[in-house]
Amino acid sequence: MDKNNKKIEAMTGGAAMAEALRQINPDVMAVYPITPQTPIIETYAKMKADGKVKTEIVQVESEHSAMSATIGASAASARAITATSSQGLLYMAEMLPIASGLRLPILMCVSSRALSAPLNIHGEHGDVMAVREAGWVQIFSENVQEAYDNTIIALKLSESIDLPVMSIMDGFHTSHTTERLEICDDKSIKNFLGDRKAEKSLLDFNSPVTFGALALQNSYFDFKLDQEEAIEKAKTEYKKLCAEYMNISGRKHGIFETYKLEDADYVIVMMGATAGTAKDVIDSLRKKEKKVGLLNIKLYRPFPYREIGREIAHVRKIAVLDRAISIGAYPPLYQDIVNSLHHAGSHKNEIASYIYGLGGRDTLQKDIEKVFKDLEEGEISNKIKYLK
Amino acid sequence: MNKDLTKKLAPGHATCAGCGIPAIVRTVLGATNEPVIVSNATGCLEVTTTIYPNTSWKVPYIHSAFGNAAATASGIDAAQKALMKNKKLKKPAKIVAFGGDGGTYDIGLQALSGALERGHDFLYVCYDNEGYMNTGGQRSGGTPFGANTETEPAGSDSFGKSKQRKDLMEIVKAHNISYLAQANVAYLSDLKKKAKKALKTPGPSFLLVLQPCTNLWKFPTSQYVNIGKLATETNFWPLYEIENGNYVINYTPKNPKPVEEFLKTQGRFKHLFVPKNKSVIADIQKTVNENFKTLVKKAQIS
C-alpha cells in the first residue's frame, strides 16, 4: 500500500477488469465463456466462490441469452453486467440495439477479438466495430490500468445516461498481458459508484410498466431520435465522471489523449493497445527532432467529431490506424476522422488510412516508424495501406 | 368489461375476434394472488397487447426479443434473488414467461432448455397454435403432420407438413423439472388447476396449452372452444401432468372420437379430404392412437 491508500499489483487486463467488477459488486452477471474474455469471468467466479462478492452469476447457455438475461435483470432494477468477445458479441448482436432502445444501464466488458471466418481467437477491433451502430457507448482502453479505470467509470456512465456501455480492451495484447496496476481502495470506489436508482422497473408492482412495446411508423422514428439525443450526452457525462474519478485515483482520463500533439507536423490517430507502441516510437523520433505526435481516442461512440476536428484540423499530414477491416469499404476510424476534418471545414489535411494488427498480428515499432516516414515523404494516397 | 377478469390484462387489445390466447393468460395469471412479472416472446400475444402508446398489461411486463422469453425471465429471477439478498426487495414476484409454439419449440428452445437446467424460479407457458401465426401462418416445429401452412403448403406434390411435430413435453421432461402439464384452452378449470400447481412449485415449471387459432387453422370465429374440445375428445391433444416424473392423465374419453372429427372442422386440413390424401388421415389416426397408448403406459407405470 502506498500513502494514498492505493494497492499496486501486477495484473493482466482480464484480472484487472475482474478486480474492477469486484469493487462494483454487481447484482447480476450473466455470462457465457469465450476466449479471450474467459479470464475475466473465471477470476470473478473464484471471487464469488471465496465470498468476496455477492453477485448472482447466471451461467447462461449462449451469449444471446447472456444479453437477454442482463436486459431482464437491468429492467428489474438490478445492476447487471456481462462480458464477451468476437463471435459471442455477434451472437448477442440482435439484443444490443434492444438494450439501448429500452434505455437500460448495462456494463459489458469486451476483450476484443477478430471475427470468423477464418476462425481466429486473437486481438483486434473487428468485433466491436461490427456493432458500433447498436446504440452503445464504446470506450477503448490502451492498457491494463485504463481497462480497470474505464470499467468502473463505464458502469457509472451507463447509469447516468440510462444507456448501455462497452468497456473495451484489446484481446490478448491487453487482456492477457501483465502490467502494473494501481487499484483504488474499495470505499472510494463504492462512494464514486453510489447506488443504482432505476426510474422504471419491473419490480414496481404498484405502478406497473411495459418494456418493449411495438412502435409503428408514426412513432419509431421519434424514439430513435430520443436515443440519439441521449447518447450525445455521454460526451460531457464521461468527461465529468473522469474528473470525479481523478479525485480518487489521481489519474486523468478523457474522451481522447494527446501525446506530443501540439506542435506535431505528422500525426497518427488510433485507439487501443498499439497506441502504447506508437508513444515509444514518437519518443525515439522526437529525439531525432522529428515533429511527430499521437491522438489516442478513448470514447469512440458517440464519436466526438467536433472535439477531434478542433484538435487536428491544423495538422497537414495525418495517418489513421485502424485495427479492423471493413471488407469493401474504408475502415471505421478512418471514415470517422475524415468526417471530423470535413465538418471542421478543414481542406488542408492529407489523411492516410492504415490497417494493422488483424487477427492478433503484432505491430512492431518499425511498422509505426514506416507510417511516420510515409507521412514525411508525402506517401499519402487514398489507397488503404496495410501494416502486415 | 369484467372487472375481476381484467385485473391483470385489460381489453382493447388487437387479438383476432375469437382468439384463444386471452383466456389462457387470464386463467394463468388469475391462478395466483401474488404479484406477477411477465416475460413475453415476440408473437401474437406480445404484438397485439403492446402497440404504443397502448399496453393492455396491468402487471410488470417485458418483451425483449423472439427466442428469449426464458432467458429474459432468468435475468429477472437473478435480479430478484440478488435484491432479496441485499434487502432491497422484501418479497419476490412470480415470474411467468409466455411464448407461442414458434418462440418455444423452435427459436426459443435453447433459452428454455438453459433456464430449465439452471433451475430458475419461473413458470413457462407455451400457447400452442401450431404455427407462426402472428406472421401469417408459417410452419413451426409444433405444426402437426398433414397441416397446410404457408411455408409447407399442400399442393399437387405435397400433403402439407410431412414430418411429425416435436414432442415438447418429453423434451421439457428430460430436464427433470418437478411439474409440467399439457392443457387446453377449451378446458379452463383444468388449466386453472394446473396453473395453480405450477405457480406453487419452486423452481421451473411448464405448461403447454393448446390454442386453436380461428384465423389460421381456418374456422369460424366462434369455434375455438368447440374445436379445442374435439382435439382432446379425439385424443389428438390429451390432458395430462408429469409431477416428479409421474404421469397422470387428467381425462380419458370413454369413446374417443375419430380424429377426422377434429380435422374436418379446420380449413388447414381441408386438403386431406380428397381420395389421394385419405392415407394421411389414416396415418394421423394411427399416430394419435399410438401416442395415447404410450401415454397410458407411462401413466400406468407411474
Next chain:
Amino acid sequence: MEKGAIIKHSIKNSSKTGDWRYMKPEIDISKCIGCGICVSYCPEAAIELKNKKSKNKNKKVAEIDYDYCKGCGVCASVCPVKAIIMKK
C-alpha cells in the same frame, strides 16, 4: 414521449374494439342460467354476471360490454342453454 417507449397502462389509450363488430350477441335473460361459461371464454373479458330482474325474479345473468365485444360469437357457441344469439 416515454423514455425507451416504456409505457403504463391506461384504458384511454386502447381502442374500443366494439367497433370491430358486424354481428352482435344478444342475451335472452329469461333463458340465461348465470352459469358463467361465456364469461370465462370471452376473449375480451367483456361479459360479467350481474343481478337482473327477469319474470319478477332477481337472478344473476350475463351482461355484455359492447364497448369491447368484437362480435366473435364464442359466447353464443358455448352457452349451454342457447341464451345468446348473434344478430346483425
